[in-house]
Amino acid sequence: MPDEKKVVLRRLxxxxxxxxxxxxxxxxxxxxxxxxxxxIAWCTSVGPAELLRALGFLVYFPETHxxxxxxxxxxxxxIPKANAIGYxxxxxxxxxxxxxxxLEGISPLAKVFKGIEGPPRPDVLVYNTNQCRxxxxxxxxxxxxxxxxxxxxxxxRNVGEVTDDHIISIKKQMEALVEPLxxxxxxxxxxxxxxxxxxxxxxxxxxxxxxxxxxxxxxxxITFFDGTTLMGAAVVGRGTQKANDVYNILLEELNDRIxxxxxAIEEEGYRLYWDGMPVWGRLRMHAELFAGLKTNVLASTYCxxxxxxxxxxxxxxxxxxxxxxxxxxxxxxxxxxKYIREMLEFFKCDGILYHDAKTCPNNTNCRYGMxxxxxxxxxxxxxxxxxxxxxxxxxxxxxxxxNVEAFIExxxxxx
Amino acid sequence: xxxxxGSRERHNPRPIYVGVDVGASRTKAVVMDRERRLLGRAxxxxxxxxxxxxxxxxETSLEMAGxxxxxxxxxxxxxxxxxNVACATDTRTEIGCHARGCYLAFPMAITxxxxxxxxxxxxxxxxxGRRTGFKMNRKCAAGTGAxxxxxxxxxxxxxxxxxxxxxxxxxxxxxxxxxxxxxxTEVLQNIRVGKHVTDIVKGLFFSVIKxxxxxxxxxxxxxxxxxxxxxxxxxxxxxxxxxxxxxxxPEYPQLTGAIGAALYAMQE
Numbered sequence: 152m153p154d155e156k157k158v159v160l161r162r163l164x165x166x167x168x169x170x171x172x173x174x175x176x177x178x179x180x181x182x183x184x185x186x187x188x189x190x191i192a193w194c195t196s197v198g199p200a201e202l203l204r205a206l207g208f209l210v211y212f213p214e215t216h217x218x219x220x221x222x223x224x225x226x227x228x229x230i231p232k233a234n235a236i237g238y239x240x241x242x243x244x245x246x247x248x249x250x251x252x253x254l255e256g257i258s259p260l261a262k263v264f265k266g267i268e269g270p271p272r273p274d275v276l277v278y279n280t281n282q283c284r285x286x287x288x289x290x291x292x293x294x295x296x297x298x299x300x301x302x303x304x305x306x307x308r309n310v311g312e313v314t315d316d317h318i319i320s321i322k323k324q325m326e327a328l329v330e331p332l333x334x335x336x337x338x339x340x341x342x343x344x345x346x347x348x349x350x351x352x353x354x355x356x357x358x359x360x361x362x363x364x365x366x367x368x369x370x371x372x373i374t375f376f377d378g379t380t381l382m383g384a385a386v387v388g389r390g391t392q393k394a395n396d397v398y399n400i401l402l403e404e405l406n407d408r409i410x411x412x413x414x415a416i417e418e419e420g421y422r423l424y425w426d427g428m429p430v431w432g433r434l435r436m437h438a439e440l441f442a443g444l445k446t447n448v449l450a451s452t453y454c455x456x457x458x459x460x461x462x463x464x465x466x467x468x469x470x471x472x473x474x475x476x477x478x479x480x481x482x483x484x485x486x487x488x489k490y491i492r493e494m495l496e497f498f499k500c501d502g503i504l505y506h507d508a509k510t511c512p513n514n515t516n517c518r519y520g521m522x523x524x525x526x527x528x529x530x531x532x533x534x535x536x537x538x539x540x541x542x543x544x545x546x547x548x549x550x551x552x553x554n555v556e557a558f559i560e561x562x563x564x565x566x
Numbered sequence: 567x568x569x570x571x572g573s574r575e576r577h578n579p580r581p582i583y584v585g586v587d588v589g590a591s592r593t594k595a596v597v598m599d600r601e602r603r604l605l606g607r608a609x610x611x612x613x614x615x616x617x618x619x620x621x622x623x624x625e626t627s628l629e630m631a632g633x634x635x636x637x638x639x640x641x642x643x644x645x646x647x648x649x650n651v652a653c654a655t656d657t658r659t660e661i662g663c664h665a666r667g668c669y670l671a672f673p674m675a676i677t678x679x680x681x682x683x684x685x686x687x688x689x690x691x692x693x694x695g696r697r698t699g700f701k702m703n704r705k706c707a708a709g710t711g712a713x714x715x716x717x718x719x720x721x722x723x724x725x726x727x728x729x730x731x732x733x734x735x736x737x738x739x740x741x742x743x744x745x746x747x748x749x750x751t752e753v754l755q756n757i758r759v760g761k762h763v764t765d766i767v768k769g770l771f772f773s774v775i776k777x778x779x780x781x782x783x784x785x786x787x788x789x790x791x792x793x794x795x796x797x798x799x800x801x802x803x804x805x806x807x808x809x810x811x812x813x814x815x816p817e818y819p820q821l822t823g824a825i826g827a828a829l830y831a832m833q834e
Contacts, residue, residue, distance in 0.1 A: 153649055153657045526699075537704050549646060550685065554702055557661035561697040 184271030205345035217245035221431025221541040243285035244541035278303035321472035353462035358398035370414025376438035378454040420445035427506030534558035585828030588647030591683025595623035606631030616647030663826030669695035681794040683711040709777025739769035796820035
């Protein structure tokens, strides 16, 4: 009988610091929700968090909660609850899983953090549609449910070159948020506080970029699967010093691995780029699958989405408008292809894996001929797996495995 | 070839290699010699016990080859149940094995269309037999053998009679739906309006072809393999008509995966 090899994943020690950071973050929110001493804003993951921090809000990001629903494999049973009240199984499974969890009164936070029952009650919900329209629908449902205001920014889509017109429009929308948010926060907006939040956020972004860029080393000290959990601080903590402290520790460990020529997996035979969302409920399975094939999936469009190099404390609104419009997800296919080409070269990738996530078309880039075009331009082969970020009913593990194994065989043949 | 394998080959008067393809529907085994001649073969239902079906298949193919288990220098398995084959020392994917098996029969740049019981594959090889790309069907049975298996009882037609019936069609029914369940509804609708079973079956065959052809583009030389092709050669004729050129079919289209596995066994 063919041997089943046991795969050992190399854990990063600093993941513990990240875990501690996340615990403190959720306990602070929970306490504020219970004692009412701090106002809480719910924000989309690439929404204007800096403005909310400047106004003294504690900021909660429902997408992180949805990702937890996915990684704890609770989502698949909860999605149908939202489907039953009119939210289609074909739309964002972050939205359907999260609303399903609310309807059922359950949360992975309660499982992970003792004493926390669930997400903190919001005083306001703030979105930016730069990711998709679903976030607006998602937040508006909660706005009605909690009886609190919902405000937001309507983005542009399919943006090629980011022009001054784009920036002026988004900047105006962001500035227009100040007045309603001041009323909810009960404080006056101070430009200096926004500048400080933008400064901290930019620092966080720079550190996160440095962390991800360590994957260009051969062997890479980090995997995409590490990145999907380590990015927690960049999502929920950007604009705070604590997040930056965590990334300084992580960066030190990664640079130490590079100095020791120590890879994230035992043997790095092939280097892959992952485009699209992770399959949250299969993170470990996928990490082991690739490591077992001596392959490191080491870079991704997804983890890079929390790099906001345009943020500039000297021009907080303008630079926020630029940073949140320059995002990969907002851009045209022409831009995206150029970006991925650069990433493939920078990270020295042998191949690219596209995750066609059934319920997340905006984070799926293989439906309009991009894999074929990129392969023609670069000669770097690709494989597509069909799945979903949260809804495990939409994937076949066996088919994913066969596709991945066959792809690595193909790379072997061509080496 | 490994050192160990080389030693086994030298000390064995009749060295043979075994390839086993445990598919979702059928298990296939072949026995080959070093000259890549097919000495024995067997096909049986995979059933619910992959270990047993593969064991029986290997036993039958060894008998046919007039060989015994001790003659086996190496064995490689493939297919969904590839981890359940007792005699195999290694596994390879169906995609790799079909590629090897087809290239043995047609050593040139080819596009392989494999229609299996549970999934379809399109595999492209360059002139040296190296894979340049591949596609598997999405999470949907449309266009696979499972689609025809699902439709056969609805039409009250045994699976093995479908090929003959499709050949008798004079006015093929066009089925538009992508989905197996919706196609079944369309079939019922056609029965209700009195369409001939022969024309409906041909429509089902054409539906399979459409699903496969929309998976990927084809290169000049096309090869078709798989159990569905083995049992329904008319499907190949229809595909030739659809693409407007000849399609190559190996002598044993259902065995290409197992043959490829045996070739890997030789290499390893």
